[in-house]
Amino acid sequence: MSAAKKNLHNSHTYINRELSLLEFHKRVLAQAKDSCHPLLERFKFLIIFSSNLDEFFEIRVAGLMKQLDLKLITSAPDSIPNEVILQQISETAHRAVEEQYKILNQTLLPELQNYGIRFIQFNDILERHHEWIKNHFFKQIQPVVTPISLDPAHPFPRLVNKSLNFIVSLEGQDAFGRHIDLAIVPAPRSLPRVVRLPDELCPKGEQHYILLSAMIQYYVNDLFPGMTATGCYQFRVTRNADLTLAADVDDLAIALKDELSSRRFGRAVRLEVDQKCPDKLNNYLLEQFNLTQQELYRVNGPVNLTRFFIDFDIPELNFKPFQPVIPKALRNQNLIFDVLKKEDVLLHHPFDSFQPVINLLREAAKDPHVLAIKQTLYRSGPDSEIVQALVEAARNGKEVTAIIELRARFDEESNIIVANLLQEAGAVVVYGIVGYKTHAKMILIVRREGENLRRYVHLGTGNYHAGNAKMYTDYGLLTTDDDIAEDVHKIFQELTGMGRMAKLKKLFHAPFTLHDQLLHYIEQETQFALSGQPARIIIKVNALTEPQLISALYQASQAGVKIDLIIRSICCLRPQVEGLSENITVRSIVGRYLEHTRVYYFYHNGAEKLYCASADWMGRNLFSRVESCFPIENKKIKKQIIQDGLLSYLKDNTRAWELDANSQWTLTQPKENEEKFMAQKYLITQREIKTKS
Template identity: 40%
Template sequence: MTKIDYEDPSLYTNRELSWLDFNDRVLEEARQKTNPLLERLNFLGITQSNMDEFVMVRVASLAKLIAVEWDGRDASGLTPTQQLKAVNDKAHEQLIKQYTTLNRILLPAIKQVGINLLQVDELTDEQFRYIKDYFHDELYPVLTPMADDSSRPFPFISNDTINLSLRLTKKDSDKSLYATLQVPKIFPRVVKLPGGENDFILLENIIERFVSQLFINYDIQEVAVFRVIRDMDLDVAEEDTSDLLKEVQQQLKLRAHGKVIRLEVASTISKKLRKRLVRELKTDEDSVYEVNGPVDLNFLGKLADKVTGHDDLKYIPFKPYQNEKLTSEYNIFDTIKQHDQLMQHPYDKFDSVVEFIRQASIDEGVLAIKMTLYRVSGNSPIIKYLGRAAQNGKQVTVLVEVKARFDEENNVHWARELEQMGCHVIYGLVGLKTHSKLSLVVRREESGIRRYVHLGTGNYNDSTAHFYTDIGLLTANNNIGVDVTNIFNMLSGYSKPPYFHKLHISPNGIREFMINRLDLAIEYAKSDRPVRVRMKMNSLSDQEMIAKMYEASHAGVTIDLIIRGICCLKPGIKGISDNITVHSIVGRFLEHSRIYIFDFDGEQQVYLASADLMTRNLNRRVEQMFPIEKPTLLKRVLDIYQTMWDDNVKTRVLEADGTYHRVDRRGHASLDAQEFFAAQATHLVMANKEKKHHNNPDQFQPMMSPENQNEPLGD
C-alpha cells in the first residue's frame, strides 16, 4: 500500500493568496445588495485597510526574503519570488474589482438616495465659495509645497499619506519643473458641503483646485494624486528585554523610513510623471497600482459616518445583554464563586469584564491583580482601574506586549502610564509575543485565599469588543487558578511548571495537545467508533496541523472547520480530505473567537483558545487553551458553534479548487448566525426589563386611551 505524503505541496494553498481570497469575501459584502447601503461603503473601506496592513507586513516580508536571496519554499512549494509575483497579480485584479464596485455600484446607489461625493465642477456657486474660503482660511497656511530640483532633492514621502505630484513650468518657459505636496492629515479628508444635506467633497480635490496659488508665476501642467505603503514590520533585536522598551521606540522611528512596497497613483497620471515617481521612490513596476478613482478608499467609512438622516441605510442597532449579577449592583466575586460565567461578545456586554477589574480595584479582600494586555483601546477603562488598584495598595502586575503589531506605540504609552501609577510592568519574553488573554484576581476570604480568573479568546479592548465576536470565561475553579498563577510566574520570573492541570499553553503545549487529540480521533475512527472534530478559528496555516488533519480525514474522522480568514488546507480531495468541510463567515461582526470541539463517541470535549492554528501562534507566542466543563456552559458553546455552522446567509463553503461559494438555501429558512445572536441578546434585554417591570408593583402605570390600549408602549 502506497504511503500518502501529507506534506505534498499540491495539497496546500499559499498563505498569502488565501488571505487575498479572504479580502475578496469582504469585498463581496460591499457588493451584496441585501446589506444596508452605508454598511456596503464601510465594507469597501475595510478591504483597503486590510490590504494596507497586508502590504506593510506580509508583502514586505516577501520582499525581504527576496532581497536576502532566501531560496526556501512555502508549504505550497512556491519561492518568495513566485509568491510575490502571484500576490501582485491577484492584488491588481482585486484593485480593479474594488474600483468597479465603487464607481459602477456604490456611488450611483448613494446618489439615488441623495448622498453625493462631488467633484469641483459639480459644485453649486455657494459650495464653490465655501471650498474657496476653506482653502484660504484653513488649508493655505498649513500646506507646504516641496520643490524638487538640483538643489532640493525629492522629498521623503511618509507611509499612508495622500500626496500631490506636480509638473509645472515657469511663465514663458517650456522647461518642466516638479514639486510634491502632502495633503495634511490634521484635516478631515471628507469635507461636508453646505447647500445639500449630504453633499461631500474630498480634501485633495479642494487642494488640487487651488494649488496654483502656492506656485505664483508658474503654470501647473499636471497634478496627480499618489500614496505609498512602506515596509512597516518591526525588527526588534531581542537578546534580552532589559532595554526592550527603548529598542521598540527606536525601531518605531526607523520603521517610518521603511522601503516603499506599494505605490498607488491616479490612473490619469502621465507616463512621464509616473516614470519619475517610480524612479524617485525606487519602486518595482509590479508594485505600482493605477486607480480609477480616489486614491486610498479608507475614507469610505468616514463618509458613511458623516451621512445624516439615513439610519435606514445602516445595520439595525441591537441591545447587548448583561447578566445583572455581573453589574455594579452585585458582588461579582460572589456571582463567579457560585457559577462559572460565559460571555459571547458583542452579544454579551464587555462591561462585565471591565466590572470584574473595577470591583477588584476597590474590593478590600483583593490582594493582587495580574493581567496580560496585548491590545487595548486608546482610552481604556481597564488601564484606569489597574492604576486605581495599585494606588489602593494592591499588588498589580501587568504584562504589556509592546511588540503587538501596529499597537506598539500605544502599548509603550500604556506601559509608562501603568508604571507611573505604581503597577509592576513586564514587557514580554525574549523571542516570544505574549498573545494570551488572562486576568487573575487573588482575594482573601473567610475560607482562605481564592483565585478568580478571566480567560478569553479576544483582547481586553473595550472598543473592538463592540464588533469582534469573542468568548470569555469568568471562573473560580481552583485548578485553573493555579495554572494561571503558574503562567504569570513563568512570565515574570524563571518558573517553569512541570505540568498544567487544565490549561494548555503555547509555545508547544497547544500543538502537542491538538496532535494528541487528533491521534486519538484517528484511533477511534480505525476502531469504527463515532468521532467528530469541529473547530473555529481566524486562520489555519500550520503545515504540521494540516497534515495531521489530512491523516485523520483519511482514517475516517469527520472534521468541520469554520475559518474566517486564511486557510491553507484544501478540503474535498478524494482519499485525503474528503471528510473535511470548511466554512467561512464574513458579516456584520469580525469573527474572532476560537473554539475546538472533540466528540469521542458521545463524550464532548470543548476548549476555547487565544490561538489560531498558525505556526506563529503555536511556536512563537504565549497562548492559552482552556476547557469548558460546566454542562450548561458546554452546551451553550456547542449551540453557538452549531448555529454558526448552520448559517446559510453569510457562510461561504471552500471547494477543493480553492474557490468559495455561498450556501444553496433553496427550500431552507434563512439563518444569519450573527443577526440571530443579536436578536437573541435584544430579546433577553427586553425580557429582563419586562420582568423588572412586573416585579415592581409600586412602579407608576400610565393610563392609556381606549383606542391605544392594544398598542405597545415605546422604550
C-alpha cells in the same frame, strides 16, 4: 507513521497562506456589493477592504519582497517561489482594486446621492462652490501646505508611509529664474481628507462633502506663483511597516520607540496613482520608489479610501442597533464575586456585554479584601476602562501586575503609553518574554475571604478592548475553579520570573504543550475512527496554516473522521480532495461582526472535549507566542458553546463561504424550500428573546 511526522505537503495539498489571506479580503469586499446589507454598512465594508489591503501590503507583501531583496530561499509548505507568489498577488489585487472602485463609483456613490449624500471631487466642483472653496483653501489649507520643487538642490522628498501626495508638472520660471518641470505637494496629515460644505451650498436636506484632494488640485497654480501647473495627480506609496527587534535588546520599550520612527519610511512596496496620471510621471515615481509596473495601481478615485468615510447619522442606512445583554446570573447582583463563588459565567461577545469584565476589575479595585490583580494586556488604549480600573487598583494599594505586549502590531505606541500610566500608578509592568509575544488573555484576582484566599479568573479568546468586544465575536469564561486558577497563576509566574516550564493541570499553553496536545487529540479521533467508533472534530479559528496540524487532519480524514473547519481568513488546508480530505469541510463566515472566537471540539468517543483558546492554528501562535487554551467543563456552558458557537455556524446558509478542492470560495445559498439562516442574526435574536423574558 504518526500525523506529526508524516509530511503530506506540497503545492497540490497546501494552499499558499498569502493568497489565502487575499481571498479573505476579497470576501470582505464582496460585502460592499451585497444589497442585503444596509447602504452605509456596505460603504464601511469597502473602507475595511482598503484598510485590510494596506496591512496586507505593509506586512505580507513587504515580507516577500524583503526575502527577494536579500535573495533568501524560503521553504514554505506550498513550495511556490516568492516571485511567483508576488506575481499572483499582483494579478489578484489589481482585479480586486479595480472591482473596489467600480463598486464605489457605479453603485455606492450613486446610491448615496439618492439619500442626499454627495462627495464633491475635482470634476464635480460647480460655480456656486467657488467662493467657499477659495476662502477655505487660502485660510485653512494653503498656510500649512509645503510644495517641494524637484531640482538639484531639492531631491525627491522622503514621503511618509500611506500619506497623500501630488505630483505636479510645471511650465515657466520660478522667482529665481529656474525652469522646473516637476514638484511634489504632500497633503498635510493634520488636515481632514473630507470637509462638509455649508448647508446653504447644498439642496435642502442634503449633505455635500468636498475632498481635500479636489481643493488642492483646484488651486494648485496658487502654490507656484508665476508658473503654470499643466498636471496635478494624487499618489500614495505603501511601505514595509513590520518591526524587527533584536533578541538581545537591553530595554524593549526604548528599542521599540526607535523602531516605530523607522516604520514610516520603510522600503516601498506599492504605488497608487490617479488613473489619469501620464505614463511618463508614473515611470518617474516608480523609479524614485524602486518599484516596477507590477507594484503600480492606477485608481479611479481617491487613493486613500481609509480616510474617505464619514460617520453619517442616518439610522435606516445602518444595521439595526443591538444592545449587548448582561447574562442573567450577573443581573441585579451586588458583587460579581458572590455570583462566581456559586457558578461559572460564560460571556459571548458582542451578543453578551463586555461590561461584566470591566465591572469585575472595578469591584476588585475598590474591594478591601482584594489583595492582588494580575492581567495580560495585548490591545488596550490609555482611555480604556480596563486600564483605568487597574490604575485605580494600584493607587488603592492592590498588588497590580500587568503583562503588556508592546509588540501588538500597530498598537505599539498606544501600549507604551499604557505601560507608563500603570507604572506611574504603582503597578508592576512586565513586557513579557523577548522573542515570544504574550497573546494569552488572562485575569487573576486574589481575594481574602475569611481565613482563606480565593482566586477569580477570566480567560478569553479576544483582547481586553471594549471597542473590539462590540465588533468581534469572542468568548470569555469567568470562574473560580481551583485547578484553572492555579494554572493561570503558574503562567503568570512564567511571564514575570524565571524557571522551568510550569506543569499545568487543566490548561494547555503555547509554546510548550498546546501544539502537542492538539496533535494528540487529532490522533485519538483518528484511532477511534480506525476502530469503527464515531469520530468528529470541529475547529473554529481565524487561521489554519500549521503544517503538522494540517497533516494530522488529512490523516484523520483518511481514517474516516468527520471534520468541520470554520476558518475566518487564512486556510492552507485543501478540503474535499479525493483520497486526501473527502471528510473535511471548510467554511468562512463573513458578516456584521468579525469572527474571532477560537473553539476546539473533539467528540472523544462521546466524552466531548471542548476548549476555548487565544491561539489560532498557526506556527507563530503555537511556537512563538504565549497562548492559553482552557477547557470548558460545565455541562450547561459546554452545550451552549457547541450549539451557539459551532453548530449554528455550520448551519449558516447565507453568510457562509465554502472552500473547494481547487481553493475557490463560494457563497452558500439556501437550498430549495430551505429557510435562510444566519448564525450572527440568530445569536442576536436569541439575546433579544432572553432579554424580554
